[in-house]
Amino acid sequence: MSQQRHRQRTEAAPVLTVENLRTEFQTDKEVIRAIDDVSFDVHPGETVGIVGESGSGKSVTARSIMGLVDDPGRILDESSIRFHGEELVGKTESQYRNVRGSGMTMVFQDPLSSLNPVYTVGNQIKEALRLHQGLKGKEATERAAELLKAVSIPDARRRLTEYPHQFSGGMRQRAVIAMALACDPDLLICDEPTTALDVTIQAQILELLNDIQEAEDLAIIFITHDMGVIAQVADRVNVMYSGEFVEKAPVEELFANPRHPYTQGLLQSIPGRGDPDERLRSIEGDVPTPHGAATYCRFAPRCPKAFDECESIHPAHVDVGDGDVVHTAACLLYPDDVPQEEALDVHRERESPAERTADGESPLVDENTPAEEKQ
Amino acid sequence: MTGTQHAIHESMRSRIVANYRPALLWVTVLFAIVAFEAGAIFNLLVEILQGLVSVYPFGNPFAEQVASAKSVSESIPTLLSRETIPNQGWQTSANGPWEGTFLGLEPMAAWLLRFLLTYAYAGVIVAWFAYGYRLYRRHYRRADWTPTDDVVRRLSSHSWGKFGLAVVLVFLVMALFAPTLGPTTSEQNIENPYSYTMKHFDAESGSVEEIYVGDANSGSESQGAGDDNIGPWSYDDFGRFHPFGTLPNGKDLFTFMVYGARVSLFIGLTAMGIMGVLATVFAMVTAYYKGLVDLSVVIVGDSVMAIPQLLLLILVAAVFNGHWLDSIYNGGLLIALVFGFTGWPALWRAVRGPAFQVSTEEWVDAARSFGQRPSATMRKHMLPYVVGYLLVYASMTLGGVIIGTAALSFLGIGIDQPTPEWGTAVARGQPFVATQSWHIAMIPGLMVVAVVTAFNALGDGIRDAIDPQSEGSEGGTSTAAAGGGGG
Numbered sequence: 001m002s003q004q005r006h007r008q009r010t011e012a013a014p015v016l017t018v019e020n021l022r023t024e025f026q027t028d029k030e031v032i033r034a035i036d037d038v039s040f041d042v043h044p045g046e047t048v049g050i051v052g053e054s055g056s057g058k059s060v061t062a063r064s065i066m067g068l069v070d071d072p073g074r075i076l077d078e079s080s081i082r083f084h085g086e087e088l089v090g091k092t093e094s095q096y097r098n099v100r101g102s103g104m105t106m107v108f109q110d111p112l113s114s115l116n117p118v119y120t121v122g123n124q125i126k127e128a129l130r131l132h133q134g135l136k137g138k139e140a141t142e143r144a145a146e147l148l149k150a151v152s153i154p155d156a157r158r159r160l161t162e163y164p165h166q167f168s169g170g171m172r173q174r175a176v177i178a179m180a181l182a183c184d185p186d187l188l189i190c191d192e193p194t195t196a197l198d199v200t201i202q203a204q205i206l207e208l209l210n211d212i213q214e215a216e217d218l219a220i221i222f223i224t225h226d227m228g229v230i231a232q233v234a235d236r237v238n239v240m241y242s243g244e245f246v247e248k249a250p251v252e253e254l255f256a257n258p259r260h261p262y263t264q265g266l267l268q269s270i271p272g273r274g275d276p277d278e279r280l281r282s283i284e285g286d287v288p289t290p291h292g293a294a295t296y297c298r299f300a301p302r303c304p305k306a307f308d309e310c311e312s313i314h315p316a317h318v319d320v321g322d323g324d325v326v327h328t329a330a331c332l333l334y335p336d337d338v339p340q341e342e343a344l345d346v347h348r349e350r351e352s353p354a355e356r357t358a359d360g361e362s363p364l365v366d367e368n369t370p371a372e373e374k375q
Numbered sequence: 376m377t378g379t380q381h382a383i384h385e386s387m388r389s390r391i392v393a394n395y396r397p398a399l400l401w402v403t404v405l406f407a408i409v410a411f412e413a414g415a416i417f418n419l420l421v422e423i424l425q426g427l428v429s430v431y432p433f434g435n436p437f438a439e440q441v442a443s444a445k446s447v448s449e450s451i452p453t454l455l456s457r458e459t460i461p462n463q464g465w466q467t468s469a470n471g472p473w474e475g476t477f478l479g480l481e482p483m484a485a486w487l488l489r490f491l492l493t494y495a496y497a498g499v500i501v502a503w504f505a506y507g508y509r510l511y512r513r514h515y516r517r518a519d520w521t522p523t524d525d526v527v528r529r530l531s532s533h534s535w536g537k538f539g540l541a542v543v544l545v546f547l548v549m550a551l552f553a554p555t556l557g558p559t560t561s562e563q564n565i566e567n568p569y570s571y572t573m574k575h576f577d578a579e580s581g582s583v584e585e586i587y588v589g590d591a592n593s594g595s596e597s598q599g600a601g602d603d604n605i606g607p608w609s610y611d612d613f614g615r616f617h618p619f620g621t622l623p624n625g626k627d628l629f630t631f632m633v634y635g636a637r638v639s640l641f642i643g644l645t646a647m648g649i650m651g652v653l654a655t656v657f658a659m660v661t662a663y664y665k666g667l668v669d670l671s672v673v674i675v676g677d678s679v680m681a682i683p684q685l686l687l688l689i690l691v692a693a694v695f696n697g698h699w700l701d702s703i704y705n706g707g708l709l710i711a712l713v714f715g716f717t718g719w720p721a722l723w724r725a726v727r728g729p730a731f732q733v734s735t736e737e738w739v740d741a742a743r744s745f746g747q748r749p750s751a752t753m754r755k756h757m758l759p760y761v762v763g764y765l766l767v768y769a770s771m772t773l774g775g776v777i778i779g780t781a782a783l784s785f786l787g788i789g790i791d792q793p794t795p796e797w798g799t800a801v802a803r804g805q806p807f808v809a810t811q812s813w814h815i816a817m818i819p820g821l822m823v824v825a826v827v828t829a830f831n832a833l834g835d836g837i838r839d840a841i842d843p844q845s846e847g848s849e850g851g852t853s854t855a856a857a858g859g860g861g862g
Binding site: 066068070071072093097098099100101102105106108109110113114115116118119127128131132176179180182183 | 665666667736737738740741742743744745746747748749755756759
């Protein structure tokens with residue numbers, strides 16, 4: 001929290017706009033809706049965090065944006081992913097390929113397995129350079145060495161000729177970031193890039209990402225399960241639970257004033273934050289596997305504040321921020337400045353179109369749901 | 376690692392320039408070895424060219440040039456040619472000296488000398504390449520150790536695999552040096568015996584007489600009963616030596632076998648090449664795209680597997696009768712094509728698993744995420760992991776194709792007469808198995824068994840060699856990959 005940057009969202013158009021993203025995996029036995037109605041946007045130079053437990057759908061969100069959802073997964077038709085205003089949903093594989101790499105690229109969780117062990121690091125960086133900048137031979141080697149230097153790898157020239165196994169974990173992740181930078185992207189999706197690293201290296205990588213972002217005005221989507229990392233890197237945070245965003249807020253607001261019971265639970269389970277004499281709190285149970293559209297609150301079974309209506313009404317996002325801070329939560333407890341019955345009505349009213357979609361009566365282009373994004 | 380920064384940036388070429396003596400010596404000796412057989416190599420190239428030209432369906436525009444090239448190639452002296460060490464000769468009297476053979480030796484000795492020299496020559500070449508690999512490791516390779524070293528070491532301590540390799544090498548030499556190894560040639564003895572004459576000492580008339588090879592053949596038949604048998608390692612009445620005896624029609628079985636090895640190898644390699652390419656391409660594509668693509672290849676593959684190969688071969692043989700495709704290698708190419716296009720699903724299934732495994736690796740996703748083309752991703756990031764498996768299964772399938780071809784010829788389908796094929800010899804000898812002419816079916820049968828076993832043994836050896844988990848666990852591991860080592 002100490003080095004929190006205060007970035008103002010610029011008036012410029014967002015790099016990426018995701019609206020009503022729904023991704024389903026259809027198997028013989030069941031349909032799993034891994035992502036259900038996720039909406040957010042990313043502006044240039046900004047870091048948007050997505051935080052949640054294992055299995056909440058963070059990685060599928062990233063892969064959906066990259067168009068890397070493999071069979072049997074598919075993105076439902078009413079979803080919209082716009083990159084620089086260009087609609088990506090429905091593009092063919094070869095059309096998508098032009099967007100990948102040149103515009104947006106991804107850093108994966110495990111730096112050992114995202115580098116091919118049989119090629120030198122230089123070879124792999126040059127592969128990306130040849131694809132995106134048409135560089136070959138000496139030129140490509142020069143540029144690759146520059147990139148390795150840019151990610152603070154010393155003795156870059158020699159390192160280029162080495163294999164991934166000769167790199168340490170942190171260096172490998174730097175090399176992967178260098179590969180991503182070789183594509184000269186506007187948007188970088190980091191899928192738990194520091195999870196496999198120890199904390200000191202983690203801090204260095206986060207620092208590095210921060211520097212690169214400032215130098216290149218890069219937009220970053222940062223996915224992690226670690227609230228501490230989110231506090232350090234993100235400008236805005238989306239809390240994800242069972243395929244849905246349950247709370248969206250600027251990072252400081254989220255930590256100071258968590259509204260959704262799930263977010264509150266997450267924050268209480270960070271060691272060292274609460275009362276030192278008290279036992280560390282945890283959220284009992286696991287993330288449920290979502291099948292189809294929800295007609296109830298998916299967190300209700302684990303929620304300490306759940307009441308009867310949680311089982312029958314699907315909560316919509318409502319504004320819970322003070323003043324002009326953009327802060328929404330999807331919980332039946334809010335809005336809390338009106339009587340509860342009235343609050344429930346708000347959710348019922350907002351959710352009815354979504355329920356219709358679930359029943360398949362009318363495929364609708366929903367203009368109300370992402371209202372909070374349009375402020 | 377002692378490499379300084381300077382040393383690391385050297386290329387292979389600059390390393391050779393810096394220390395050129397061992398490389399120069401090796402290449403010089405290699406040239407010297409090859410020079411002994413320069414004529415044979417040139418001749419082989421010309422013959423392949425001739426074969427290609429003759430296949431061309433619209434006349435043979437270059438026939439003259441090729442024929443003149445052939446005569447040039449035949450005039451180059453070669454160490455192991457029949458002309459240098461001839462074994463076909465005749466006696467001038469009943470127990471008199473031999474004429475026409477090498478140094479007047481008896482035909483058996485002359486042939487044996489040429490036979491042993493040929494294998495010694497092949498042995499020297501193999502050993503020289505092995506020595507070259509060691510030189511490269513000692514002087515020119517940058518790394519002190521690579522995983523390949525372990526593979527070589529494991530293979531060299533795998534006695535079952537080494538047995539396979541040895542027999543396969545013997546088989547390969549047999550096929551490559553067929554004209555040199557036979558006591559006579561296929562052209563003279565098997566294909567056109569009435570176009571060639573030979574001299575022999577006729578005991579009845581007491582003089583040297585010249586007769587057609589075909590007539591001599593009919594005088595040296597192996598028919599099982601009575602005097603009609605020329606067994607292994609014996610002379611016939613015409614002073615010809617037969618290492619493996621003769622066929623029922625008096626033709627030389629050893630010559631038949633060495634040329635048959637060529638046919639088997641050609642069919643095996645061609646079919647293998649087709650299967651390998653199809654299986655690799657399909658494995659890559661199905662593993663990369665999965666889903667519908669995978670399903671359709673599964674369906675196509677299963678349908679192909681459901682076709683009875685034998686019936687298809689009979690059908691193809693009938694349909695293509697007289698077609699120019701059928702004329703290449705007396706139908707050998709056609710058989711190879713049928714085997715290739717019907718055999719790929721088995722091979723594809725074998726490598727599909729490993730291919731799927733690789734396709735889920737994160738570096739494949741990483742390559743996709745920075746926009747690499749699918750074909751390049753498959754080639755660069757997936758294929759290297761499948762090649763090892765492909766090698767193992769290819770080696771085993773090759774044995775299968777050879778035995779399949781032999782079985783077809785046994786049934787009289789496929790390779791037309793008189794092109795020699797091992798299965799044909801087994802079929803011809805079948806009526807005489809229980810007689811004194813047992814050799815006709817027995818020797819080719821055992822050789823088929825030996826070669827097919829050897830290809831399987833080699834496959835086992837390679838599999839154990841490329842699998843690091845098989846290390847130091849002789850029969851200890853229960854992994855599927857380590858099973859069936861036989862040792």
